[in-house]
Amino acid sequence: MRSPLSKKIIDIQPSGIRKFFDVANEMKDAISLGVGEPDFDTPWRIRDEGIFSLEKGRTFYTSNAGLKELRQEICRYLERKIHVSYNPMKETLVTVGGSEAIDVGLRCMLDPGDEVLIPQPSYVSYLPCTVMADGVPVAVPLKNENEFKLTVEDLEKYTTPKTKILIMPFPNNPTGSIMTRDDLEPVADFVKEHDLYVISDEIYSELTYQTEHVSIASLPGMRERTVVINGFSKGFAMTGWRLGYCCGPEEIIEQMTKLHQFAIMCAPTTSQYAAVEGLKNCEDEVEEMRRSYNQRRRFLMHEFRRMGLECFEPFGAFYVFPSIKEFGMSSEEFATRLLQEEKVAVVPGTAFGECGEGFLRISYAYSLDDLKEALGRVERFITRLREKTGDK
Incomplete structure (x- = not known):
């Protein structure tokens, strides 16, 4: 009896993120710092609008591309x-999370054998989605000494005549690295020089600290080469609502909408109505969450410096x-x-690419109390390791 499964899907490895979370979930008194999910409730006004839409019986399919009102608000928000x-009717698609937009974008833009440059460490879905789209993933290792930013020197080593797409995963999961305008400009010039396209995953754009987020699509000559992907999971604390979106050139969005039409039909209707409210009236709540994350970020950096842990x-993000x-x-x-030994779950850096070896991803989307307790346990653990090293 022949196998019912595709060899392509069998060869793809499961996500390395969930492994430690699942073990910690079954372990008494364990603290998990592994999952990238906001610990805030979705802002009340968003939830209330979702409830209201249900009470009003707004439970039918929307347009395949998404509610017109939502697409209009997305375009106003991005402006x-x-x-x-962007044109809300021709250059905007509402998806089931940003992850669907990544998958559909790659499947619509790649022919078999086309190469995709994937800066790593980065989000785990880029590589398998490229493989499932019959593309060839090409990892571009980023360096700690460059704060895990992408440089033209990195790109020159891995770009070939078969290269078609560059993934831009900034702000970055797992490193928290960002790209400033000065960082992006030489990359944009390289993209134009080599006639590449960009999928810019900006799902963490609302969560930047010290400087304003800059999209590569905003640079001269890049709007027509870039698909911008974003969503509501991270900045608006709407992970379970499963709502994302993408904006880009009409010829690309048109084909993405067609594939989305056959595979999905439309994003969840209730989530779409709720998201309209979020874009219109919840920027203060988003800013409050951003400030809280920044406080936690500063706390972690202070503690790492105190313990002598390099970061x-x-x-x-x-x-x-x-x-x-x-x-x-x-x-x-x-x-x-x-x-x-200490019942603290973190994610090995290798879950995000081989160049993540020697690093850990620690999420601070947790309360300060949890972070303080977890960091105390981490300090005990590394103190023991250092004492053993000193005994040798």
Whole structure:
């Protein structure tokens, strides 16, 4: 009897993020700092609008591309935030989370054998989605000494005549790295020179610290080469509502909408009505959450410096990416022992690409009390490791 499964899907490895979370979930008194999910409730006005839409019986399909009103609000929002104008009717698609937009975008833009540059460490979905779209993923290792920013020198090493798409995963998951305008300008010039397209995943754009988020789509000549992906999960604390969106050139969005039409039909109707309210009236709540994350970020950096744990200072998302190379063990071994010995779950850096070896992703989308307790346990653990090293 022949296998009912595709070899392509069998060869794709499961996400490395969930492994430690699932173990910690079954462990008494464990603290998980592994999952990238806001600990805030969705702002009440968003929830209330969702409830109201249900009470009014707004439970039918919307347009495949999404509610007209929502697409209009998305375009107004992006014009305010990234200073790029889009046509809500022809250049905007509402998706089931940002993840669907990544998948559909790659499937619509790639032919078999086309190469996709994926800066790593980065979100776990880019590589498997490229493979499922019959593209060839090409990892571009980013360096700690460059604060995990993407440089033209990095791109020159991995770009070939087959390269078609560059993924821009900033603000970055797992490192928290950002790209400023000065960082982006040479990359944009490289993209234009080599006739590439960009999928810019800006799901953490609302969560930047010290500087305003800059989209590569806002740079000269890049709007027509870029699909901007964003959503409501992170900045608006709407993970379970499963709502994202993308904006880009009409010819790309038209084909993405067609594939979305066949695979999904439309994003959840209740979520769409709720999101309209979020875009119109909840920027204060988003800013309050951002300030709280920034407080936690500063706390973690202070504690790492106090313990002597190396970590560059991240200015985006809600992750830190400390180095554990001094302890002479793999990220997987360190994370496993930390969970077993101190009941703290973190994610090995290798879950986000091989160049993540020697690092851990720690999320600060948790309360300060949880972070303080977890950091105390981490300090006990690394103190023991250092004492053993000193005894040798």
